[in-house]
Amino acid sequence: MTGRVTGPGFNERVYQVVGRVPFGRVATYGDVAAALGSPTVARHVGFALAALPADRDDVPWHRIVNAKGRVSIRSHGSRSDRQILLLQAEGIEVDTTGRVVDFARLRHR
DNA sequence: GGTTTGACCATAA
DNA sequence: CTTATGGCCAAAC
Numbered sequence: 307m308t309g310r311v312t313g314p315g316f317n318e319r320v321y322q323v324v325g326r327v328p329f330g331r332v333a334t335y336g337d338v339a340a341a342l343g344s345p346t347v348a349r350h351v352g353f354a355l356a357a358l359p360a361d362r363d364d365v366p367w368h369r370i371v372n373a374k375g376r377v378s379i380r381s382h383g384s385r386s387d388r389q390i391l392l393l394q395a396e397g398i399e400v401d402t403t404g405r406v407v408d409f410a411r412l413r414h415r
Numbered sequence: 416g417g418t419t420t421g422a423c424c425a426t427a428a
Numbered sequence: 429c430t431t432a433t434g435g436c437c438a439a440a441c
Contacts (some may be wrong), residue, residue: 351423
């Protein structure tokens, strides 16, 4: 993208919803978008999380995976490794392909 | 105010 | 399994 996402707005709403996901559970970008009232903004959930400042340790961004239960980070590859580590630290199993084990069961709605 | 860009999603081939 | 396509929409430029 041509610029970065900073400042309040849609992002803050995303962070609020993501913060609602309980420990040891996961949610999809689409779920978060739906919780925001617009199922069509799934892309912006990722967009907002990509812009998430490092200070936001209160936002469990690692609990957000794509609709297939996979870690989806396309750019910033090192971040995806960290997401898996964080998930495993919560007791969520992730296989070598980046798939969340028992994703359907752990999915938070 | 038009263009570009995405940590998406569903579907199709 | 991969690649392509269309749709969606906020934020940055």
